[in-house]
Amino acid sequence: MSRRLPTIHHVSEQDAGPYRMERLDLEFGNGERRQYQRLHSRGHGAVIVVPLLDADTVLLVREYAAGTHRYELGLVEGRIDAGEAPLHAANRELQEEAGYAARSLQLLRMLTLSPRYMSHQAHVVVARDLYPQRLPGDEPEELEVVPWKLHALHELALREDFSEGRSLAALFITREWLQHGNG
Structure with a gap:
């Protein structure tokens, strides 16, 4: 209707x-x-980056989360700067947080965060053909990079230290996208 x-x-x-x-x-x-x-x-949007080390391995980062006052596993995420394209922001955030850059970036879709009362949107970007490249970031400490197999996503989804909904949604979307011949 x-x-x-x-x-x-x-x-x-x-x-x-x-x-x-x-x-x-x-x-x-x-x-x-x-x-x-x-x-x-007030910003220019955000990116959620799914960095694929290979066809079945995603790179997660462990970062301090002030909202829960603990260290959380999640995807590379960040704000889009004024005048910056989402794919450029994704590659920059990947270099700042995980120490990798990508030769191939694919925008999958937008995700909202509580659309009933917030306007916030984030671009989900798949990053492939990774190579080591670090940029200085705004994090107060270097983030731990944790490789995770997509075929073990069901285990990750149940971990206490992996609770950010957008990261979980982006991983499931990416896995489905890859499995159905779009990757």
């Missing part, structure tokens, strides 16, 4: 650090009015 988007009658804003909090006064097609809140990202 296709529905007409609600009419936005008014938007009020307030500062929320790296985001802008918006309060929307909405009217739905059936006449109901509601107030919704959303966080609007």
Whole structure:
């Protein structure tokens, strides 16, 4: 069923650090009015990089996660700088976080993070034909690089120290993409 988007009658804003909090006064097609809140990202988007060392090995990084106050395994991730293309940002982040660059980069799709109340989107990029190349990054310590076999993704998905949903989704999407002849 296709529905007409609600009419936005008014938007009020307030500062929320790296985001802008918006309060929307909405009217739905059936006449109901509601107030919704959303966080609007101030940046230029983000990348989630799936670095493939070979056809069945992905490189993960172990990094301190302030939100959970522990070290987490995950994919290379980062912000897209102003004026930077997503594929360039992916290759830069790969060099900063994992110490590799890629000769081949493929944009698979966009992922959202809580789209019901956030505008944040991230580009999922598969990086292949890797070679050692390090750029200085903004991390306070060098990240541990952990190779992981895609055929053991079911084990990774159940680890306590691998809880970031976008990394998990990107790995499953990449595995399916590779298995169905797109890789």
